[in-house]
Amino acid sequence: MQRLLRSPKILTGLFLSVAFAFLAIAGPFLAPYSPDAHASTTIGIAQPPSAAHLLGTTQTQQDVLSQLLVGGRSTVLVSLVAGVVATVLAVGFGVAAGYLGGWADDLLSMLANIFLVLPALPLLIVIFGLLGKGGNPNDLLIGFIIAATGWAFGARQLRAETLSMRRLDYVDSARIIGERSWRIMAFEILPNLVPVVATSFLFTVIYGVGTYTALSFLGVINTSHWSWGTMLYWAQNAQAAQDVHLQWWWFLPPGLAVGLFGTGLALLNFGIDEYVNPRLRAAGLTGRRARRAGLPRRSRLGMTPVLPARAPALPAREAAR
Amino acid sequence: MRLIVRRITLYVVTAIVAITINFFLPRLMPGNPALAVLGKAQSAESPQAVAALELQYGVQTRTGIWGQYVQYWVHLLHGNLGTSLNAYPASVGSLISSALPWTLGLVGTATVISFVLGTLLGVAAAWRRGSWLDNLLPAMTFFQAAPYFFVAILAVALFATKLGWFPPSQGYDTATLNPAFNWQFISNVLDHAVLPALTIVLASVAGWIIGMRNMMITTMDEDYVLLAQAEGLPRHKVIGYAARNALLPNVSGFALAIGFIVSGALLTEIVFSYPGIGYLLVNSIGSDDYPVLQGIFLIITIAVLLANLIADFVYAFLDPRIRQEA
Numbered sequence: 224m225q226r227l228l229r230s231p232k233i234l235t236g237l238f239l240s241v242a243f244a245f246l247a248i249a250g251p252f253l254a255p256y257s258p259d260a261h262a263s264t265t266i267g268i269a270q271p272p273s274a275a276h277l278l279g280t281t282q283t284q285q286d287v288l289s290q291l292l293v294g295g296r297s298t299v300l301v302s303l304v305a306g307v308v309a310t311v312l313a314v315g316f317g318v319a320a321g322y323l324g325g326w327a328d329d330l331l332s333m334l335a336n337i338f339l340v341l342p343a344l345p346l347l348i349v350i351f352g353l354l355g356k357g358g359n360p361n362d363l364l365i366g367f368i369i370a371a372t373g374w375a376f377g378a379r380q381l382r383a384e385t386l387s388m389r390r391l392d393y394v395d396s397a398r399i400i401g402e403r404s405w406r407i408m409a410f411e412i413l414p415n416l417v418p419v420v421a422t423s424f425l426f427t428v429i430y431g432v433g434t435y436t437a438l439s440f441l442g443v444i445n446t447s448h449w450s451w452g453t454m455l456y457w458a459q460n461a462q463a464a465q466d467v468h469l470q471w472w473w474f475l476p477p478g479l480a481v482g483l484f485g486t487g488l489a490l491l492n493f494g495i496d497e498y499v500n501p502r503l504r505a506a507g508l509t510g511r512r513a514r515r516a517g518l519p520r521r522s523r524l525g526m527t528p529v530l531p532a533r534a535p536a537l538p539a540r541e542a543a544r
Numbered sequence: 545m546r547l548i549v550r551r552i553t554l555y556v557v558t559a560i561v562a563i564t565i566n567f568f569l570p571r572l573m574p575g576n577p578a579l580a581v582l583g584k585a586q587s588a589e590s591p592q593a594v595a596a597l598e599l600q601y602g603v604q605t606r607t608g609i610w611g612q613y614v615q616y617w618v619h620l621l622h623g624n625l626g627t628s629l630n631a632y633p634a635s636v637g638s639l640i641s642s643a644l645p646w647t648l649g650l651v652g653t654a655t656v657i658s659f660v661l662g663t664l665l666g667v668a669a670a671w672r673r674g675s676w677l678d679n680l681l682p683a684m685t686f687f688q689a690a691p692y693f694f695v696a697i698l699a700v701a702l703f704a705t706k707l708g709w710f711p712p713s714q715g716y717d718t719a720t721l722n723p724a725f726n727w728q729f730i731s732n733v734l735d736h737a738v739l740p741a742l743t744i745v746l747a748s749v750a751g752w753i754i755g756m757r758n759m760m761i762t763t764m765d766e767d768y769v770l771l772a773q774a775e776g777l778p779r780h781k782v783i784g785y786a787a788r789n790a791l792l793p794n795v796s797g798f799a800l801a802i803g804f805i806v807s808g809a810l811l812t813e814i815v816f817s818y819p820g821i822g823y824l825l826v827n828s829i830g831s832d833d834y835p836v837l838q839g840i841f842l843i844i845t846i847a848v849l850l851a852n853l854i855a856d857f858v859y860a861f862l863d864p865r866i867r868q869e870a
Contacts (some may be wrong), residue, residue: 288798337558339800342848344807345825345841347563352829352837353570377799429689436691437811443829459815467714469705478694485689493685496758 233494239487243480247299250292258290258449272472279472282461287454291476294449297362298435298481301450304366305373305431310424312370313377317406318408318416320378321385332382338375343436347372351443360445365435373430383394384419388412392420418499425492454465555849558718562845566838571609625839629831636839640825647820650737651809654744654800662749663794666756667787670764683793684750692808696743696815703739710739713817740816744809748801755797758789788862795859799852846854850851 255277261284270280278287320331342523350368388394389412413420438444441451446453454477463470549858619626625636629777669677687695704712716732763786813822821840826835 281626328557333554333557337561340555340803340849340852341562342807342841342844344803344810345844346562346572348825348829349566349569349834349837349841352832353834433691435692437807440691440811441692441814441829455697456789459693459697465705469701473703474694474697474701478690478697482686482690482694486686487632489689500758500762507866511681 230497232490232497233467234504236487236490236492236494239483240491242293243299243484243487244296245291248296250295254286254289254292256286256289258285258293259447260289261285268468271470277292278476279470281457281473283465287473287476290313290449290454291451291480293479294451294454294477297448297450298432298452299484300362301366301369301435302428302431302484305369305435306424306428308367308370309374309427309431310377310420312374313381313423313427314413314416314420316374317378317381318412318536321382322389322404322408322412329514331378335375335378338372339379341372343372344434346433347438348441348443351438360448365438366431366446369431369434370427373434377420377427380419380423381416381467384416385412388415413456418495422492425488425495429492432481432485432488443539451481545799548860558848559849562842563617563620564613566842567815568612570834570870621841625842626835628828628836629833634763640821640839643819643821643824647809647813647822648768649769650740650813650818650820651744651806653737654741654809655748655805657741658745658748658805659673659794660799661745662752663756663787663791665749666753666794667760667790669753669781670726670760670790672768673761673782681754684753687746688748688750691811692743692747693811693815694811695747696740697737699743699746700815704848707708711736712739714819720793736818737828738818739813740809743812744805747808748805748814750792751797751801755794757789759793760786763790792859793860794865795855798855802851802855803848805833806848810844 226427254465268282270276270284272279276286276288278291280286281290284312316331316335320328347369385408392413394407397407402411435444435450436452436455439446439448440455442456444450444453446456455474458470458474460476461470461473463473591735623637627639628634628639669681700712700734703709714736716729716736766786766789769782769786772785810820810825811824812818813820814826817823823845824836825840827833841848
């Protein structure tokens with residue numbers, strides 16, 4: 224655990240994720256204006272940042288900062304719901320397929336593979352398009368629908384991991400004692416899959432953010448329901464990036480927010496990957512630290528550079544050059 | 545060849561599932577949009593006209609749902625994707641086929657560039673761990689995590705609006721040029737394609753770099769690579785040995801990624817008003833043109849399945865173990 228917390232990737236990722244979680248909870252309370260309120264009805268162009276509007280205004284004089292703060296909740300909520308639901312599905316399908324084997328495995332794997340190759344975004348566009356744009360969209364429902372298209376990747380990974388585990392001695396002995404299948408899956412196998420489950424969760428949350436933002440950017444979800452994607456929809460509609468007076472304060476904040484949230488989650492994911500597979504971690508050495516530790520600048524083949532705890536130099540194991 | 549047969553089976557089943565979803569979704573939704581479509585198209589006309597429209601949209605209320613399903617298949621097998629609501633007499637097929645070449649050209653080229661570039665950079669990053677390339681990874685992670693269309697908006701703002709290096713929108717100069725097979729038109733098309741292609745490459749390259757780098761690091765620890773070095777082979781040969789084997793998971797990862805890339809590319813097109821499928825998509829969303837949306841879903845699914853199949857063939861070609869399995 225301590226090792227986990229020392230990784231700069233994990234730390235940065237945790238910081239970003241926690242910051243965005245905080246934003247999702249507190250954002251709507253911190254917003255200085257209502258995201259729908261028009262500060263003026265006479266001005267027809269977006270105003271740059273000022274003391275009254277820290278991030279400027281949109282074309283219709285709505286406060287960008289307030290939209291960002293309010294829209295964060297829906298964006299984070301939808302992606303978290305999508306992540307949780309998709310992970311539950313992935314664990315269910317993946318572990319069951321891997322452990323049960325036989326025709327159950329064939330069936331579940333086929334299902335996962337179908338969802339893996341089916342292009343998700345066009346399917347979601349059809350679903351949301353048919354659901355209709357009217358009415359007040361429900362974040363939970365949106366999360367569930369996105370999750371329905373995003374569980375297959377995790378399920379495939381979990382199946383592979385379970386397959387490699389089902390013939391281990393301790394699982395065999397649990398079976399011989401007479402533990403029931405669901406118990407073996409839930410209490411013998413699943414605890415050993417925690418890193419894979421965590422990676423798959425983070426992956427689907429990233430997928431959820433991207434997909435939700437894309438769907439609202441396209442305008443398939445009610446465009447008066449504030450999220451970072453809707454903000455980008457309106458900015459694109461008003462050609463904020465194409466206008467000769469570049470309205471950067473309008474399209475930059477929501478895009479950066481989506482990107483940073485995703486980056487935070489991805490960094491956490493890399494951190495976990497490196498924790499599980501330490502070989503990848505050697506890359507965390509910066510040039511300076513490596514030189515100070517006396518490591519060769521260019522890594523030799525056939526050996527993984529390892530930093531000694533405090534020793535001045537590495538025992539020189541000259542691999543063939 | 546067993547792998548190929550198994551994969552083809554999967555793709556055929558997936559296509560059937562996609563078609564079935566496409567048929568049943570509008571009929572299962574609350575308020576039955578399939579009938580709403582009818583309501584939108586007909587404006588209180590004679591019973592004969594209604595019957596004709598019902599036939600055209602495949603929502604005959606008399607044939608029963610299974611009859612309609614069979615009818616839907618018959619239409620599809622004749623290449624009939626239905627009729628657009630918005631551009632009324634135009635068929636969905638004709639709308640898609642005039643947009644498809646733009647998308648295929650753009651996405652195909654950009655994906656190949658991104659894959660080759662990413663793989664090479666990944667090899668370099670693995671070979672020189674801890675070099676500047678590794679320090680670039682967090683920045684590249686951002687471009688991968690940020691939506692494609694946001695990267696596109698940034699590209700437009702910087703390179704088109706601010707610097708004026710590239711045209712900000714459209715596939716060619718529609719005001720001054722007519723499509724023709726001459727240098728003037730082609731160079732104009734290329735000029736308009738650079739920025740969207742650059743966006744797609746920038747947004748998708750990080751995935752290939754990271755995948756290749758991580759696989760390469762694992763492969764470089766294999767005994768045969770050590771042996772190759774011990775034999776005194778020149779460095780580029782040793783890298784070649786390792787890279788060829790590390791490439792395999794990246795090729796199979798291609799199958800997974802292609803759906804994401806195509807979806808991202810569609811959004812990129814929207815930002816650039818590029819006359820491809822993405823642009824058609826956003827117009828159809830705006831006008832609730834369900835038949836076109838569904839047609840696009842089917843066409844993209846089939847394109848993605850074909851791309852997957854090609855990746856499988858490449859995989860089988862690269863990996864002799866799979867070829868000999870049969």
